[in-house]
Amino acid sequence: MIKLVILILLLFLSNISAAQDNETLDGKLKKAVTNENLTGAVWSTISDDIVTTGAIGLKNADTKEILEKNDRVLIGSVTKTLIATGILRLVSQGKLDIESPVYKILPNITFDNPWREDNPVTIRDLLNHTSGIEDSRFWQIFSTKSTSSTPLEYIFSKDPSVLKVRTLPGTRFSYSNMGYSFLGLIIEKTTQEPYETYLDKNLLVPLGMKNSTFQFTTQKGEHIDQHLAMGHFENGTTQENIPMFLRPAGQFTTTAKDMAQFAKFLMSEGTINGKLFIDKALLNQMGNPTSTESYKNGLKSGYQFGLSYRDRYGVVGKFHRGNTIGYRATFYLFPEQKKGFFISYNSDSETANYEKFNTIFINHLGINKPKKLKIKDSLPSNIKDFHGYYKMNPFRFEMFAYLDLLFNSIKVEQENNKLIVQSIQNETNSLLPIGSNLFRKEDRVKPSHVFYKNGSVPIISDGLVTYEKVNITYLALMWLSLILGLTGIFFILFRGFYLLFKKKLFKNKQIITFPFLSILGLLIPFPFLLNQSFLNLGDVTFANVLLAIVTGFLPIAMILGSKKIRRNRILTIDTVGILFVLQWTIILIYWSVIPFRLWA
Incomplete structure (x- = not known):
């Protein structure tokens, strides 16, 4: 009887202590949200099997509706961790081979890969961001042309130049949203279903993530979700969710509780109700790179299977962050301690210190802080x-x-x-x-x-x-080119205004006329760009086409000025300014900077 009373008393005291801890955590998070001028956030923590969830701030700054802990949010690139888990499920079922070359699954997609014979791009490469393809283009991210059902193949067929492999596949990390969009397409070709439909049924349902979906949802219109928090920008402006081309890389709607459920599974033995769901060996590899050059030379940090190895704040864990229009999110796991946390902010701010929240969670969870490795007395001999x-x-x-x-x-x-x-x-x-x-x-x-x-x-x-x-000479020459180019532009502007004031700018033999007008012309698109939504930066719009025209005319104007120099056969200080700008425009053309086509 005495033992029973003591046990009840201990449980009572522990519950009080836990409540106080939660209040402390909630208070710190609220203070941080206020100090960083964020609209709101939902969060969850995992400690062994105990899940705690909470919400802070507003769901919608316009309506002043309070954000609830069960409201749904978007998580941006944290979606990649779920896509990777879906691929690992198919691998565990024997439906995919992680080392399979992509061209065997997607024969209509052809990489520009100089190493294809011996090193084709594989599923592993896409999972690990080691395929060698670039991240994305403006038109794939900042566009209102996409729909919720735009075929994923369009992302790669519209412009085959996005398929250029720049480094030996498998060797070097380079973050690629396109790579994870490929994985969505691979899921579709393997299962003969839209990847959203397949993963909702075959990944989220078994994991118990009942309030999550890969399907497109938004706050208004046909795909409305009344529980989806509104996105916000720095000044509190609201932004509803819109479809994206690269949706497997960042389209996912979820709750803090569901993400905690997901975290618990990733730190488990890979079974659900006693049955194997994902091979434990594959789960263990998440966040532990094994194929890159850096790993083979002794470095354990990097990215694998949808998670990064992360050493920050004196602790080591597995991590993914995400942001999409109006939202940011962080997903952090400490598998050895069976602890982790998730937070999604319905504010996409460029000035807020989001790292501050990670410190709050890590301190609250009491994550073990290993000792720093000792420093050697000398540097390597080479x-x-x-x-x-x-x-x-x-x-x-x-x-x-x-x-x-x-x-x-x-x-x-x-x-x-x-x-x-x-x-x-x-x-x-x-x-x-x-x-x-x-x-x-x-x-x-x-x-x-x-x-x-x-x-x-x-x-x-x-x-x-x-x-x-x-080579330092090469880098110095590139900097010299930039400095001379900018010097030439400022000089031509100065001389042009001077000659305009003296009413000499449009005289027949004046060599600086076209160069001066072309530089002034660079200002023309700016009023139109400022009045254009940033969501259209990658679209073919009047402002974007105008920007391409004026930047494309710049080298032409310098060439016209150079022809007048030859015709006049007189070297003047204006000649130097034109030649300075001309050499820089040649460099910019070589690097595909001009004409500046945002939709390309």
């Missing part, structure tokens, strides 16, 4: 081979490859017993030696970077971004 400048390879978006070369290249140099990594856009990082060719950032507990050589080319990788050493 470290001087790795001093210098590096460029990304591959670039995530081919459209921005030129800008990435200039602004995302890095410099590596030695400072005492550590390496300093500098870039123009990102903060400077210190890498500390922890043995062999492995290094860790100061705030990490495990290896974060690996240095190795591909043939004779020095490589640096963190598992998610790979850098190749680049």
Whole structure:
């Protein structure tokens, strides 16, 4: 009897303690949502088999409706974790071979793959973002032309150039929304059903995710879902959900409770009601890369089967983040401790610190914090081979490859017993030696970077971004081209306005007339672009076509000016300005920057 009373008392006290903890968590989350100027969020935590859910803020800023914990939300790219799980289910059933070349399943899709004979793109490559294809194009993301039933094959048949394989398949990570759209198409070809229908029945129902769907849902119109929270932007402007071309990469409606149910399964033995659902070995590989160059050179971090290995805040876990128009989401697992959390915000803000919420959850769950690996007393003997400048390879978006070369290249140099990594856009990082060719950032507990050589080319990788050493002369020339080009543009503008004021701009022998007018013409599209929804950035609109025309005319105007230079046979300071801009436009044409066609 005494033991029973003590047991009841302990249970009572533990429930009080749990309630206080939940209140503390809820309070911290509410404060963070307010401080970061977010509209609202739904969340869930998992600790062993205990699931806690909650909601904060507004469901709709216009109507002031309160967000409830059972309301549905969108999760953007966290959808990829579910798509990957659906593929692993088909593999576990023997319906797919994870090493199967994609061309055997989709014979009508032809990759531009120089390594096809020995290294075709496989299902594994698509799952791991190691296919070598780029992420996406503007028209695939920012468009109102897509419908909820646009055939997935259209994504690749409209413009075959998106199928270019840029690196040896299987070797380097490069995030690709197109890759996961391929997986949706593979599910359709394998099951002979729309991937949404098949996965709703054969993945979500068995997992008990009763309030989730891969089908398109929105807040208004034909596919209305009254329980779907409205999306919002930074200023509180509401945005209803719209169809997307790359829907397998980011179209999923769910609840915080369902995502907790999903998390519990991923940390399980892979069985449902005692029956094998997904091979445990496949589940264990999620977030543990095994095929990339960086892994084979000793680095364990990276991405596999829909999850990333993540070393942040002094803890190590498996992770995926997502964002789609009006929403952001985070999904975090700590399988060894059977803990995790999910949060989806119905606010897509560029200024909010979303990382702050991860810290709150990790501290609340009491995630174990391993000791940082000890630093070695000396750097590797061949470290001087790795001093210098590096460029990304591959670039995530081919459209921005030129800008990435200039602004995302890095410099590596030695400072005492550590390496300093500098870039123009990102903060400077210190890498500390922890043995062999492995290094860790100061705030990490495990290896974060690996240095190795591909043939004779020095490589640096963190598992998610790979850098190749680049000749400093080449990089300097690219920067010089940019500086001279911009100098030429400012000079031509100055001279053009001066000559216009002096009423000499339109004289017959004036060489600067067309160059000046072409540069002024670059301003013409801006009023139309500002009045155009960003959702149409990838569509063929009046503003976008106008932008392509004025940028395309720029090199033509410089050539016309150059012809007048030859005709006049007089070298003036205006000549220098025109030639400066002309050489830069040639570089921009080479990098496919101009004509600037957002829909291409």
